[in-house]
Amino acid sequence: MARYIVLLGPPGAGKGTQAQRISETLVLAHISSGDIFRENLKDQTELGNLAKGYIDRGELVPDDVTIAMIRERLSRPDCRNGALLDGFPRTPIQAEALDKMLVEFNSEVEAVPYINVPEDVLVERLSGRWTCKDQGHVFHHIYSPPKVQGICDQDGSELYQREDDKPETVKRRIRVYMEQTAPLIEYYQQSGKLIEVDGTQSIEDVSNEMIAALFKDR
Numbered sequence: 001m002a003r004y005i006v007l008l009g010p011p012g013a014g015k016g017t018q019a020q021r022i023s024e025t026l027v028l029a030h031i032s033s034g035d036i037f038r039e040n041l042k043d044q045t046e047l048g049n050l051a052k053g054y055i056d057r058g059e060l061v062p063d064d065v066t067i068a069m070i071r072e073r074l075s076r077p078d079c080r081n082g083a084l085l086d087g088f089p090r091t092p093i094q095a096e097a098l099d100k101m102l103v104e105f106n107s108e109v110e111a112v113p114y115i116n117v118p119e120d121v122l123v124e125r126l127s128g129r130w131t132c133k134d135q136g137h138v139f140h141h142i143y144s145p146p147k148v149q150g151i152c153d154q155d156g157s158e159l160y161q162r163e164d165d166k167p168e169t170v171k172r173r174i175r176v177y178m179e180q181t182a183p184l185i186e187y188y189q190q191s192g193k194l195i196e197v198d199g200t201q202s203i204e205d206v207s208n209e210m211i212a213a214l215f216k217d218r
């Protein structure tokens with residue numbers, strides 16, 4: 001059966017960082033809703049133009065648009081084995097839509113690693129983050145510096161600071177997370193799928209803890 005793993009956690013918790021590291025180990029496509037929106041923004045597609053205002057304000061893009069986008073993405077051949085979902089679902093409506101979608105695919109969410117990180121650490125991580133222009137690889141000027149300043153180790157493209165990593169937008173994103181996404185912790189706890197991971201550990205230790213938990217019972 002295809003494996004669907006949902007990475008849950010506040011902005012800056014390390015969802016993208018961990019997804020990049022563990023998607024190869026798990027042989028799963030890394031599907032980041034934020035990266036797909038940013039690609040569309042760059043290409044100025046209809047979806048990108050629609051999403052822009054929400055992303056710039058640190059708010060969520062409407063559920064119907066986001067759900068349709070993820071449904072299309074999960075239907076592609078590279079998701080045949082399942083997917084590692086990063087940034088989706090983000091509201092109870094999206095979580096229910098995902099459950100229904102996966103029933104259609106004869107599958108279900110297998111596990112939900114929840115990367116728990118306190119707010120002050122999030123702000124520090126986001127203010128030091130550098131993201132690659134081509135594929136969204138993530139670096140941090142202290143915790144995960146690139147080998148050559150300003151250049152992505154993986155694909156050689158330029159690194160930039162995300163527009164929505166400005167302090168006032170970060171605050172808004174964290175507030176939106178608390179209001180709209182944090183209820184999913186209980187949603188997945190109730191179905192026994194939540195795996196809480198201490199996200200204040202080093203990047204390496206978080207990966208190891210997550211991989212150990214995901215391979216347990218298999």
Ligand code: AP5
Pocket residue numbers: 009010011012013014015016017018033034035037054055056058059060061062066086087088089090094125126128129130138139140141143144164173199200201202203204206
């Ligand atoms: P999205 O791109 O998903 O942003 P986010 O959830 O706010 O999360 P981030 O990407 O900021 O953080 P992350 O957890 O991936 O952390 P990272 O690994 O980079 O969404 C952006 C916007 O798109 C949303 O605001 C919304 O508008 C829209 N959107 C997206 N999905 C949506 C949805 N489902 N519904 C509606 N709208 C949606 O790490 C952060 C930094 O910390 C990096 O510099 C990294 O190097 C460093 N770091 C990571 N781990 C560690 C560690 N253990 N120790 C030290 N440093 C670390």
Ligand code: MG
Pocket residue numbers: 015016017032034
């Ligand atoms: Mg991310």
